[in-house]
Amino acid sequence: MPGLLLPQLPDLQAVLPPIFSQSQHNTANHRKNVVALHKIHLQCAAVTQTLPNGKGIKLTGEKAFNDAFSAMVAKILEVKRGVVQADRVVKFVAGFIAFLSEKAEQPDNDEDEDTPASRLVAFLLSHLLKGFEAKDKSVRYRCVQLVALMISSLGELDEDLFMKLREALLERAHDKEPAVRVQAIVALSKVMAGETDEDLADGEQSVQEVLLDVLRHDPSAEVRRAALLNTPPSPATLTDLLSRTRDTDTTLRRLVYTAALSTLPNPKVMSIAQREEAIRNGLGDREESVRRAAGKMVAGWVENQDLLEFLRTLDVVSSKVVEDALLSIFVTRPELLDAAKLDEEFWSSISPEKAFLARVFVDHCLSIKDTARLESSLPVVTALAFRIQSAYNKLLDVTLDPTQEATKEDATFILGELCKLAVNLDYADEIGRRKMFSLVRDMLGQPSLPDSLIPRCMDVMSKLSDSERDLIRVVVEIVGDLKYAEDVDGDYSRAGSEEASEISRGSRRSRGRSHSRDRKPAKKSQEEEELELEQAAFIDMRCLELCIAMLGRVNSNLHENSAFQGLLPELIIPAVRSKDPALREQGLTCIGLCSLIDKNTAKESFGLFMNQVQTASDEMKCKALKALFDMFMVHGTDFLVINEVCRCEDRTNEFLLHVMGDESPEVQAVACEGIAKLMLSGMVSDETILQSLVLMYLSPETADNQALRQCLSYFFPVYCYSSSHNQRKMQHIFLPVMEVLTQVHQDLEEDQEMITPSQIGMQLVDWTDPEKVVEINGMKADDSIHVDVAIELLKYLLKVTGKDERKTICQLLGKLHLPEHADDDKIKSIGLLIWGIKTRRPVKDTTSRNALVRFQASLNKRYSEQLAGMDEAAYRELESLKDLFDDVFSLVPDEDDEEEATPKPKARATRGKNARSSLASTVDEEEEEEDAVEDEVDEEDEVDSILGDDDE
Structure with a gap:
């Protein structure tokens, strides 16, 4: 009879608990307990019962084992995250499922056969999916x-079960608990391999x-970190x-280089733009750990110590980050x-990569x-002079x-790198120095020399010149030769395009000057006259x-250099007066540089x-403002003095306020940057200017002006x-x-964004905060600043009537730093103001009242001796x-609170008791919130340990 098999079923309530109990102590015994549990499972699976009339077999043993096993698993589902014993049991259960799948994949087993192992997996998975919707976050x-x-060891799943699992995990990926989302992301990364296009509905996102x-977009750094670690590059x-x-999270930024990009088989998997982005963001990161990780990644891109091959994977000609990458390699791998x-x-054969490598190598040495x-x-x-030639x-x-534009860029880059290299040479060899001087001057x-090479050549000329006077003389001679060649030849053809113009302008005809003077001027057509005007403008x-490059490299007084005096009326001043915007801009730049040194x-x-500044375009306004602020920084602000009656400070403040009020965001940003420099240097100290800067920084009108916001x-x-x-x-x-800002916030329009008055006050x-002041040369900080702030806030609290404003002020009082010792009159003034608020203008809402009570309690505790016995009579x-x-005392008490303002002694004592009780309850609530925050931090640390952050 079938009932005879029942005695062979083991006592699961007796044998399973010891196995689970051992598994929670350490992981060393997991393998032994997995094998023991597998034997029990096989023993139970052998217990079956034949249904009447031969209708089939009832899996009595399997059902008993599955129920008992799921009951044991259910005991750990309510355990909070971070409990090590529960984590060990979870690993044990996962190890047991993996062992069952391993046994099921043996060659003598049919993959499509329904086995006790597959049925247990399906049963357990269905049981766990029910907990995905639990209200308890620990269960989820x-x-x-x-x-x-x-999930990695589940093997082949039924299609319906797989889709249920996928949908449930996708839903948990948006759970309100970050820890749940982390585990869902880990599971989804393993589901992703089995997903096909057929599994997706129309418009549905793939895993x-x-x-x-x-x-x-996830707000939690731990969740983003899990997604990064489980997203294959x-x-x-x-x-x-x-x-x-x-990313805002330092660890996540570091993991991009150590765990994601470092796993790429070859950097060429990325495009050149992506490689440069990775280098720029990594080596330019503010955290040393991220820069170090990026440096190791970049150094790993150098194969077989072939630096030239590494440089060919990047764009050395136009990129600005390749130099940082190469210097990082020299530091990481000396x-x-x-x-x-750099041998013969x-x-x-010189190439852009070789020229760049040589120059950076020399700079590093x-x-x-x-x-x-x-x-x-x-x-x-x-x-080197011959190579430059x-x-x-x-x-x-x-x-x-004209068809070789790319080759032209490479040739220009090579020449620029060689000129940079020439600056570092030793010019003790007079013959070589003369050769280089003659070459660079020519x-x-x-x-025809490209504009980008003028500063590079000027650096070499500055190195070769005996003095700044000699450099100025050489540049003036070059300018004179160019102007004379323009007057004599007048034949720098533009060759039909801007690209070809640089060619024909460089060609000089070899006719003599005397012959040119004797030649009778021929009548010129309109096209020839226009061409001559263009040629003159180009020269x-x-x-x-040339003047700009030279002026940026000298510091001597120009009035002592007579060679330069002729350029001002003949070249620079006419350029400033020119109608050509480009010429006028360059002329103003020259005047500005001259002003800095004279x-x-x-x-x-x-x-x-x-x-x-008054009349020009926004672009010219910005350049003019930069020149003015540079003049102020170098020479002071006495340019604004019109006469002895007008004070310099008043004129300066008037000018600064005017430029800050410009409508152009670019001009506002330049003005704020210049004013910030003047204030940091102490050249401007007016509080009106400082107040205007704060208002601009916090105003909603500058929300889109990121340059201004970042500067301030x-x-x-x-x-x-x-x-x-x-x-x-x-x-x-x-x-x-x-x-002002509170009123602005109240009048805020719907499409404007602005921080709240409470946040403004906290800022x-x-x-x-006097505790944040840096001590310089032993100078101690003035720790009474917040005491004065408290007096001003309390005075304001007596006048203001709005509920939100009063609430903001009361909350700010608790954030102030009260020093150990303070002036008696200031402390008693605070006490008098608090007494006035309670008797004349009491706060009505609970939050504000509790905040004021806490502030008064801390005040009485810290300054108990100074405030002892102070009442209305004592203050009088x-x-x-x-x-x-x-x-x-002259303030009229509020009518609604007149009775409360002059209470009987008993009522006053009662109110004090209520205040103390409310204060105690508030403190208790704050302690509970702190405990909750600590628990949340512990939970986040546990997520990190599960992700394996200890090995990062």
């Missing part, structure tokens, strides 16, 4: 955690798209992975310095003072062919560029720049924390700023507070 977390660990969406995901190099051998074979390696690598001056000739050759005198532009020129040109977000902390004097100025404008409190007797007492 444990169920998803179990599925995430089991990979969900992971990428979480990676970009591929051309389809690289864009999203690289976007995390700008042995690669030996691989850069290296110089035999100079920075680390490796003179031995430097001497063995640098070429002699004469040899050869490179320039090649540039002229490719310029003649290059500067050629109109003037080239001369101005005070008299600055005084003479000040009106010119002021006029540009750096300026204010530096300004306030650098000295107590600056903090005192910020304290003086505290209330005016609060009043001002932070800027005036204080001569030092007579005016303040009269102001407070």
Whole structure:
């Protein structure tokens, strides 16, 4: 009879608990217990019961085992995250499922056969999916955690069960608990491999798209980190992975380089733009750990110590990050310095990569003072001069062919790198020095020289010149030759296009000057006259560029250099008066540079720049403002003095307020940046200017002006924390700023965004915090600033009537720093104001009242001796507070609270008791919130340990 098999069923309530109990102590016994549990499972699976009339077999043993097993698993589902014993049991269960799947995959088993193992897996999975919707976050977390660990070893699943699992995990990927979302992301990454296009409904996101969406937008750093670690790098995901190099979480940014990009088989999987983005964001990160990780990744891209091959994977000609990458490689892998051998074979055929490698190699050797390696690598001056000459000739050759634009860029880059290299040569060899001087001078005198090479050649000329006077003389001679060649030849054809114009302008005809003078002028057509005007404008532009490059490299007084005096009336002043915007801009730049090195020129040109600020376009306004602020920084602000009656400070403030009020966002940003520099240097100290800067920074009208916001977000902390004097100025404008911005917030339109008055107040409190002031030369900070802030806030609280405003002020009082010792009159003034508020203008809402009670309690505790015995009579007797007492006493009590304002003693004691009780309840609530935050931090740490962050 079938019933005879029942006694063979083991006592599951007796044998299963010891196995689960052992598994929670350590993981070393998991393998042994898995085997024991498997034997029990097989023993139970053998227990069956034949149904009557031969209708089938009832799996009595399996059902008993499944029920008992799921009951044991259910015991850990309510255990909070972070309990190590529960985590061990979860790993044990996952290990048991993996063992069952391993046994089921043996060759003698049919994959499609329905086995006890597959039925147990399906039963357990269905049981856990029910917990995905539980209200208890611990149950949801444990169920998803179990599925995430089991899913790799589940094998083939029924299609319906697989779709249920996929939908449930996608839903948990948007759970309100970050820990649950982490486990869902881990599980989804394993489901992704089995997903097909047929599984997706129309418009439905794939698992990979969900992971990428979480990676970009999830508010929790732990969840984004899980998505990053479980998203395989591929051309389809690289864009999203690289976007995390700008993530707010430092660990996540580091993981992009150590866990994502480092797993790529070859950097060529990424495009050149993506490689440069990874290098730029990584090596430019503010955190050292991220920069170090990015440096190791970049160094790993160098294969077989071939630096040239590495440079070919990047765009050395137009990229601005390749130099940082190469310097990082030299620091991370110093042995690669030996691989850069600048021998004769290296110089035999020059390429952009070779020129770049040589220049960066020399710069690095100079920075680390490796003179031995430097001497063995640098070429002699004469040899480099010939190579520069050869490179320039090649540039002229490719310029003649408009189809070789790319080759022209390469030739220009090579010549620029060689000129940078020439600056670091030793010019003790007089023959080589003369050769280089003659070559560079001739290059500067050629109109065909690309504009980008003028600063590079000027650096070499500055190195070769004996003095600044000599450099100025050479540049003036070059400018004179260009102007004379224009007058004599007049034959720099533009050849039909801007590209070809640089060719024909460089060609000079070899006819003599005397012959040109004797030639009778022929009548010119209108086209020839227009061409001559264009040629003249081009030569003037080239001369101005030479002057700008020269002026940026000299510091001597121009009035002592008579050679330069002729250029002002003949070249620079006409350019400033020109109707051509480009010429006028270059002329103003020259005037501005002259003004920085010569005070008299600055005084003479000040009106010119002021006029540009008033009437020019926004772009010219920005340039003129930059020139003016540079003049202020170098020479002071006395340019604005019109006469002795008008004060310089008043004129300066008037000008600064005017430029800050410009409608152009670009002009506002430039103005704020210049004013910030003046205030940091102490040249401007007016509180009205400071108040205007704060209002602009927090105003909703500048929400889109990121340049202005970024500048001021750096300026204010530096300004306030650098000295107590600056903090005192910020304290003086505290209330005016609060009043204005509160009114602005109340009048805010729907399409405008602005932080709340409470946040504004917290920002001002932070800027005036005396504990954050940096001590310089032993100067102690003024710790009474927040005491004065408290007095001003309490005075304001007596006047203001709005509920929200009063609530904001009461909350700010609790954030103030009260020093150990403070002036008696100030402390008693605070006590008098609090008494006035309670008796004349009491706060009505509970939150504000509790905040005021807490502030008074901390005040009484810290200054108990100074406030002992202070009541209305005592305040009335204080001569030092007579005016303040009269102001407070003159206030008429609110009608609604008149009875409360003059209570009987019993009522007053009752109110005090209620206040103390409310204060206690508030403190209890804060402690509960702190405990909740600590629990949440512990839970996040546990997520990190599960993800394996200890190995990062």
